[in-house]
Amino acid sequence: xxxxxxxxxxxxxxxxxxxxxxxxxxxxxxxxxxxxxxxxxxxxxxxxxxxxxxxxxxxxxxxxxxxxxxxxxxxxxxxxxxxxxxxxxxxxxxxxxxxxxxxxxxxxxxxxxxxxxxxxxxxxxxxxxxxxxxxxxxxxxxxxxxxxxxxxxxxxxxxxxxxxxxxxxxxxxxxxxxxxxxxxxxxxxxxxxxxxxxxxxxxxxxxxxxxxxxxxxxxxxxxxxxxxxxxxxxxxxxxxxxxxxxxxxxxxxxxxxxxxxxxxxxxxxxxxxxxxxxxxxxxxxxxxxxxxxxxxxxxxxxxxxxxxxxxxxxxxxxxxxxxxxxxxxxxxxxxxxxxxxxxxxxxxxxxxxxxxxxxxxxxxxxxxxxxxxxxxxxxxxxxxx
Numbered sequence: 001x002x003x004x005x006x007x008x009x010x011x012x013x014x015x016x017x018x019x020x021x022x023x024x025x026x027x028x029x030x031x032x033x034x035x036x037x038x039x040x041x042x043x044x045x046x047x048x049x050x051x052x053x054x055x056x057x058x059x060x061x062x063x064x065x066x067x068x069x070x071x072x073x074x075x076x077x078x079x080x081x082x083x084x085x086x087x088x089x090x091x092x093x094x095x096x097x098x099x100x101x102x103x104x105x106x107x108x109x110x111x112x113x114x115x116x117x118x119x120x121x122x123x124x125x126x127x128x129x130x131x132x133x134x135x136x137x138x139x140x141x142x143x144x145x146x147x148x149x150x151x152x153x154x155x156x157x158x159x160x161x162x163x164x165x166x167x168x169x170x171x172x173x174x175x176x177x178x179x180x181x182x183x184x185x186x187x188x189x190x191x192x193x194x195x196x197x198x199x200x201x202x203x204x205x206x207x208x209x210x211x212x213x214x215x216x217x218x219x220x221x222x223x224x225x226x227x228x229x230x231x232x233x234x235x236x237x238x239x240x241x242x243x244x245x246x247x248x249x250x251x252x253x254x255x256x257x258x259x260x261x262x263x264x265x266x267x268x269x270x271x272x273x274x275x276x277x278x279x280x281x282x283x284x285x286x287x288x289x290x291x292x293x294x295x296x297x298x299x300x301x302x303x304x305x306x307x308x309x310x311x312x313x314x315x316x317x318x319x320x321x322x323x324x325x326x327x328x329x330x331x332x333x334x335x336x337x338x339x340x341x342x343x344x345x346x347x348x349x350x351x352x353x354x355x356x357x358x359x360x361x362x363x364x365x366x367x368x369x370x371x372x373x374x375x376x377x378x379x380x381x382x383x384x385x
Contacts, residue, residue, distance in 0.1 A: 029273055030266065056101035056127065056210050058082060058240035059247065063216035066101060069227055070240060072218065076228055079237040084247050088113040094121035094202065096237040101210050102128035103244040111137040119200030123232050127210040129174060135206065138199050141180025145208060146191075150175045152221070153186040153193040161185055161196060161205055161230050168193065169221040171211035182206065186226070194226075205230045317364045317373055324360050324373060327380045328352070352376055 019027070053060025058070040058080070074080045083090045083098070087110035092098060094117060100106070106114075115137035118124050126134050129145045149172030155162040162185050175191040176184070182204075186194035193212075197204040207213070207230075212223040231238050325343065329336050332346030340361045347357045359372035 026271070026273055029269060032266075034266075054245040056214065057242060057245040057247070058099070059242065059245075061215065064211075064214050066099075066210075066213060066215070066240065068215040068218045069213050070238075072224060072227065073231055073238050077234050078231055079235075081237065081239045082242045082247070083239050084242050086110055086243055087241065090243075092117040092122060093237070096239050097123040097125060097232050099125045099238060099240045100127070100134055100244075101125075101213075101240070103130055103134060103241065105244065106130070106134045108137075111135070114138075115199070118202035118204055121201035123202060123236070124204045125207070125230055126204065127207040127213070129208075131206045131208070135197070135204060138197065138204065140182060140197055140204075140206075142178050143176060143180040143182055143195070143206065144178040146175055146177035147173075148175045148177065148191050149173065150188050150191045150193045150209065153188050155185065156187050156192070157183055157185045157196070159183070159185050159196060161194075162226060163229050165222045165226045165229065167221045168212050168223055168226050169217055170209045171217065173209050173211060175208045176206070194230075317370050320373055320377065321360050321364070324377050324380065327377070328360075331380060347376075350380070352379060 053062055053065045053067070055062075055064045056066055058066045059082075061067045070080050078097075086107070088107070090113075092113060098114070098117065100114070111134060114124060114134065118138060132140065132143050132145060135143070150170050151172045153168045153170060155165055165186075168186055170193060175187070175193055176182075176195055177191075179192050179195045182195040182197040184192040184194070185196050186192070193208055195206045197206065211217050212220075213227045218224055218227065326336050328343055328346055328350070329338050331350060332343075334342055334346060338346075343361065344354070344357060348354075356372040356376050359369040360376055362369075364370050364373065
């Protein structure tokens with residue numbers, strides 16, 4: 001007795017077997033793609049994702065990234081955004097704070113745009129060895145970067161950018177050797193870690209070593225307090241420049257998450273497999289010579305043999321006998337209802353053997369008669385050929 005619980009499974013199996021091979025291949029391909037995508041998502045979720053991304057990028061979760069800084073700003077009420085186009089084309093709002101961290105190269109047009117942004121009241125946070133190049137359109141004097149390390153810096157001036165800060169820990173990868181016309185606000189002895197510049201209505205905070213704001217050191221000493229104070233008053237929007245880290249503005253499929261693009265690629269592959277499975281196959285190679293039809297006699301013999309197997313040759317052969325009579329009369333030029341004697345004379349003129357003609361004019365009695373009718377038709381067909 002069949003169990004009720006087994007019926008759904010049996011129904012699914014029956015439906016699967018009823019599918020065409022192409023449909024099975026398509027569904028199997030889709031299932032594999034979805035399974036791999038789900039497995040990757042599960043592994044990523046269970047492990048917390050990879051620590052990766054460009055150095056000093058707000059997207060990067062690696063130790064030298066700024067993802068934790070961006071999260072901290074959002075948690076403290078600063079709307080965070082990213083600039084993913086060149087600075088000379090980006091809408092730089094003076095009411096925001098712009099972060100340019102370890103930018104490898106900034107064009108003259110971008111430096112000019114940053115100068116206008118600061119003069120109009122914008123707040124610019126610039127870090128790393130390339131900061132003087134970023135600020136070349138601003139009156140920074142002789143600001144010079146040095147490899148002299150600063151492992152721990154303390155406030156050097158009572159400004160809002162270091163309010164509540166007692167000490168800042170750094171990796172020690174660089175400092176400002178000569179702050180020029182800027183105001184040193186964080187440092188140790190003769191080495192300056194952070195300096196301040198006012199230009200027009202705006203402010204520039206120049207950090208020689210980005211490490212205090214990076215993921216690995218943000219929770220050390222008063223680094224987080226310094227990072228928040230440098231961003232400006234509470235609620236001020238902060239925009240991280242990601243153009244120089246390789247994050248251009250994405251459009252179309254590039255804007256989709258990577259796993260989605262893989263899933264779409266798998267679906268496209270499944271569609272191609274389905275079209276291939278459903279499409280017409282190419283036939284065998286074309287023969288060099290045209291294949292001829294079999295001899296008519298072979299065809300007639302085959303028909304006669306089939307009729308003979310009916311075991312009623314007289315009934316089965318009668319339509320063929322009538323057709324032979326009409327063909328014979330037409331060839332001889334006599335009427336279709338001519339009598340048997342007239343047909344015999346016509347057959348003799350056309351070379352039809354008397355014994356074969358007898359099978360046409362009288363009811364078929366056996367296999368030999370059926371074969372004889374076939375031979376007469378073959379002869380007449382051959383003459384009309």
